[in-house]
Amino acid sequence: MPALILFDIDGTLLRTRGAGREATRRALLEVFGTEAGVAAHHFSGKTDWQTLVELLSGEGYTDQRIGVMMPLYDASVGRHTAAVIPQYEIAACEGALTAVESLRRRDDLLLGIVTGNARSAAPHKLRAAGFDPEWFAVGAYGSEALDRNHLTPLALERARMLLGGEPAAVIVVGDTPMDIACARAIQAVAVAVECGFAPREELLAHNPDYLIPHLGEFAGVLDAVITRS
Numbered sequence: 001m002p003a004l005i006l007f008d009i010d011g012t013l014l015r016t017r018g019a020g021r022e023a024t025r026r027a028l029l030e031v032f033g034t035e036a037g038v039a040a041h042h043f044s045g046k047t048d049w050q051t052l053v054e055l056l057s058g059e060g061y062t063d064q065r066i067g068v069m070m071p072l073y074d075a076s077v078g079r080h081t082a083a084v085i086p087q088y089e090i091a092a093c094e095g096a097l098t099a100v101e102s103l104r105r106r107d108d109l110l111l112g113i114v115t116g117n118a119r120s121a122a123p124h125k126l127r128a129a130g131f132d133p134e135w136f137a138v139g140a141y142g143s144e145a146l147d148r149n150h151l152t153p154l155a156l157e158r159a160r161m162l163l164g165g166e167p168a169a170v171i172v173v174g175d176t177p178m179d180i181a182c183a184r185a186i187q188a189v190a191v192a193v194e195c196g197f198a199p200r201e202e203l204l205a206h207n208p209d210y211l212i213p214h215l216g217e218f219a220g221v222l223d224a225v226i227t228r229s
Contacts, residue, residue: 001163001165001166001167001168002107002108002109002110002163002167002168003108003109003110003167003168003169003170003171003222003225003226003229004109004110004112004138004156004159004167004169004170004171005103005109005110005111005112005171005173005222006112006113006114006152006155006170006171006172006173006188007100007111007112007113007114007115007136007173007174008113008114008115008116008172008173008174008175008176008179008196009113009115009117009122009125009126010043010044010115010116010117010125010175010196010197011044011093011174011175011176011193011195011196011197012093012096012173012174012175012179012193012195012196012215013092013093013096013100013126013129013131013215014090014091014092014093014096014125014126014128014129014131015090015091015093015129016085016088016090016125016128017088017089017090017091018088019081019084019085019087019088019090019125019128020043020081020117020121020125021038021039021041021043022080022084022088023077023080023081023083023084023085023121024038024043024048024051024077024080025038025039026076026077026080026083026084027073027076027077027079027080028052028055030076030080031069031072031073031076032052032056032059032061032069032073034056034059036055036056036058036059037055038055041054041055043116044176044178044196044197044198045116045148045174045176045177045178045179045197045198046116046142046148046178047116047142047143047145047146047147047148047151048073048074048077048116048117048118048121048141048142048143049066049067049070049142049143049144049145049146050116050142050146050147050148051116051142052066052070052073053066053146063146067146070143071143073118073143074118074119074120074143075120077118077120077121078118078119078120078121078124079120081120081121081124081125082124085124085125085128090125090128090129091129092129092130092131093193093195093196093214093215094195094213094214094215094216095214095215095216095217095218096129096214096215096216097129097130097131098216099215099216099218099219100131100135100215102219103222104135108168108226110137110138110159110162110163110167111135111136111137112136112137112138112139112140112155112158112159113136113138113139113140113141113155114139114140114148114151114152114155114172114174114179114182115139115140115141115142115151116142116148117141117142118141118142118143119139119141119143119144120143122139122141137159137162138155138158138159138162139155139158140152140154140155140158148178148179148181148182149181149182149185150185151182152172152182152183152185152186152188153185153186156170156186156188168226168229169189169225169226169228169229170186170187170188170189171183171188171189171191171221171222171225172186172188172189172190172191173191173192173193173215173218174191174192174193174196175192175193175194175195175196175197175198175203176196176197176198176203177198177202177203177205177206179192180192180203180206180207180208181206183208189209189210189225190208190209190210191208191209191210191211191212191218191221192206192208192210192211192212193211193212193213193214193215194211194212194213194214195213195214195215210224
């Protein structure tokens with residue numbers, strides 16, 4: 001069986017430089033009728049579902065109501081992401097595009113996504129930074145769970161169904177302590193990158209299995225993991 005690599009998007013693969021926040025603002029207005037203080041919100045590591053709960057709890061929306069409305073929000077934020085992205089300088093993180101292009105050609109690997117982004121928004125961000133969403137065979141998204149730790153089990157189960165069995169190894173790659181935590185949720189190898197939204201000291205405090213500056217340094221980690229497994 002191939003090894004499964006699950007990548008975070010923002011801060012790990014790419015930077016959107018404000019496009020995500022603007023798309024969120026527009027979708028909040030369309031679906032919930034309020035901006036809900038999104039201009040000052042801290043998104044890092046959170047699912048879109050968690051973001052909505054935090055922003056809308058003071059606006060009279062219960063967690064249950066937000067869950068019911070999530071499909072409407074997912075569709076809306078996807079449309080708005082597509083609309084605003086041309087106005088921003090989207091860029092792949094250092095080493096990320098070259099690394100993923102190399103990894104996707106290997107028959108001993110299966111690539112996937114675990115992201116806080118809504119399912120509809122993720123492909124627009126990936127394409128804008130030069131990634132083909134089709135390179136990632138499985139995924140789990142921030143419109144599917146409130147708790148990010150519930151996304152990695154979902155992605156792993158989808159990989160099992162695709163492969164017809166258990167991956168040889170599972171590696172979760174991200175830039176925040178929440179990415180490390182969701183790797184631990186499935187006993188996966190946690191690889192943290194320093195090119196994102198959390199400082200090195202904060203990442204180290206959460207004990208990733210590997211800490212690298214960016215995905216340009218990922219090949220050595222991958223070889224070590226596969227050899228160990």
